[in-house]
Amino acid sequence: MATQRAIRPPIFGKKQVFLPNFVLTLLRTPSSPPNFATFLVPLSLNKLDLRDYLFHAYGIRVHGVRSYIQMKKITQDKPGSKRPKPRKWFRPKSIKKMMVEMERPFVWPEEPKEFDSWDKSTFDAANKDRTQHEEMFRPDFREKPTGERASMAEQAKALLQGKESWRSTPKENEWDINGEEVEVETDVELPKTGP
Amino acid sequence: MSTSIAMRPVARRLLKPTRAQHIPPAFLLPSLLAPIQQKSSFSSTTFNLYPRDNNRERGVSTARRTGLRQPLSVSKTPLPKPVLDPSKRSRVEVDEDHGLWDFFHSKEKPMNTPEEDFEHGRPWCVEELRGKSWEDLHALWWICCKERNRIATEAFERKRLEAGYGDSESERRDITVRRTQRAIKQVLTERYYSWQDAEAIAKNDPEVDLSGEGPPYNPTDFVEKYVPEEEVSLESGVKPEQDIPLDPEVKPEQKYSPTL
Numbered sequence: 001m002a003t004q005r006a007i008r009p010p011i012f013g014k015k016q017v018f019l020p021n022f023v024l025t026l027l028r029t030p031s032s033p034p035n036f037a038t039f040l041v042p043l044s045l046n047k048l049d050l051r052d053y054l055f056h057a058y059g060i061r062v063h064g065v066r067s068y069i070q071m072k073k074i075t076q077d078k079p080g081s082k083r084p085k086p087r088k089w090f091r092p093k094s095i096k097k098m099m100v101e102m103e104r105p106f107v108w109p110e111e112p113k114e115f116d117s118w119d120k121s122t123f124d125a126a127n128k129d130r131t132q133h134e135e136m137f138r139p140d141f142r143e144k145p146t147g148e149r150a151s152m153a154e155q156a157k158a159l160l161q162g163k164e165s166w167r168s169t170p171k172e173n174e175w176d177i178n179g180e181e182v183e184v185e186t187d188v189e190l191p192k193t194g195p
Numbered sequence: 196m197s198t199s200i201a202m203r204p205v206a207r208r209l210l211k212p213t214r215a216q217h218i219p220p221a222f223l224l225p226s227l228l229a230p231i232q233q234k235s236s237f238s239s240t241t242f243n244l245y246p247r248d249n250n251r252e253r254g255v256s257t258a259r260r261t262g263l264r265q266p267l268s269v270s271k272t273p274l275p276k277p278v279l280d281p282s283k284r285s286r287v288e289v290d291e292d293h294g295l296w297d298f299f300h301s302k303e304k305p306m307n308t309p310e311e312d313f314e315h316g317r318p319w320c321v322e323e324l325r326g327k328s329w330e331d332l333h334a335l336w337w338i339c340c341k342e343r344n345r346i347a348t349e350a351f352e353r354k355r356l357e358a359g360y361g362d363s364e365s366e367r368r369d370i371t372v373r374r375t376q377r378a379i380k381q382v383l384t385e386r387y388y389s390w391q392d393a394e395a396i397a398k399n400d401p402e403v404d405l406s407g408e409g410p411p412y413n414p415t416d417f418v419e420k421y422v423p424e425e426e427v428s429l430e431s432g433v434k435p436e437q438d439i440p441l442d443p444e445v446k447p448e449q450k451y452s453p454t455l
Contacts, residue, residue, distance in 0.1 A: 026298040058294030117308035118359030
């Protein structure tokens with residue numbers, strides 16, 4: 001009896017869809033058991049559609065589907081705007097996720113150890129530079145502390161602890177040249193002028 | 196009212212003149228009266244404390260973690276402890292033919308490198324697809340669908356891992372797939388329009404029978420040219436180029452699509 005129930009084909013709808021035009025995104029969910037898989041689906045898809053699609057396109061038998069719609073956080077201005085305008089709010093479209101319980105377990109391939117093929121070091125450096133540049137155009141840039149504040153605080157602390165003494169004038173002979181004159185930047189070729 | 200009956204003999208004694216000298220003082224009057232029995236209980240709660248409401252599970256609570264009243268047969272077996280560290284868990288064997296492998300380009304790593312994503316050709320163009328059957332076009336559409344799922348999954352994973360570059364390569368790949376899909380749709384649309392035109396012509400054509408009973412194509416004005424066999428053998432040596440009968444009409448394929 002139990003075997004008969006196991007091999008019974010699942011019941012699907014009658015309407016045939018020949019040219020489906022949507023994209024499923026499989027998500028990595030290490031916290032859920034291996035027989036569960038989570039997908040990012042379009043908002044128009046329902047549980048029955050997903051079950052049907054996974055069976056007919058991928059041959060995955062699904063015991064149950066759980067679905068939820070997740071509202072996105074409100075952001076200032078549209079995403080990707082270089083200088084986000086103040087008091088202009090934008091809420092991105094909600095996303096829909098569906099978690100299916102499968103007959104057979106599945107585990108994602110392991111994460112790569114190093115990302116040299118993706119040139120991660122250059123990518124990170126460029127990202128950091130870009131965020132720093134974008135922060136300059138934010139409306140609250142002037143109110144935020146600059147990078148010099150930390151060094152000024154450090155100097156003041158040293159003064160207060162007596163590690164350094166205050167001088168209003170430079171040290172004696174501080175700017176005097178001691179010893180031989182040394183030519184710097186010897187590798188620079190200066191253009192020859194004159195005859 | 197109940198006290199009046201009890202009080203009567205005492206009051207009579209007190210009121211007798213002969214024993215006036217034995218009259219107790221007035222402040223002892225309440226003690227001489229019979230003790231008053233309380234008829235109704237002070238509290239409305241019933242007195243039978245056990246078994247109260249005949250509830251077997253009285254006092255057993257999951258919220259207070261009391262446990263059961265009696266030990267069970269499994270009480271001696273210790274409970275398994277969950278393995279909280281994911282690295283210590285046993286590895287799950289994934290079947291080689293699991294359907295979810297189709298969401299990845301390879302089984303070794305979760306996403307393609309930009310070089311691998313870049314290695315693709317041009318999209319199928321409309322001219323190439325015009326000669327394909329519906330079965331071929333349908334199969335190609337589904338291949339495109341699965342490829343798009345693959346690209347979306349790997350792009351999401353790349354973004355999540357902050358792996359680095361590769362967005363533009365996967366975007367180009369996706370555009371290539373979408374152009375193929377667009378070409379498929381264009382071919383199918385063209386086919387549908389030509390079928391519509393053919394149906395409109397066939398409605399007024401006496402040679403074509405759209406009722407579905409009998410042969411759909413009945414040529415009327417075409418009579419096959421009768422050529423005697425001896426003439427063929429004689430003339431074949433002399434003028435072969437004239438004898439070759441021009442194909443009267445290329446008979447169209449008998450396949451016809453059913454009415455919508």
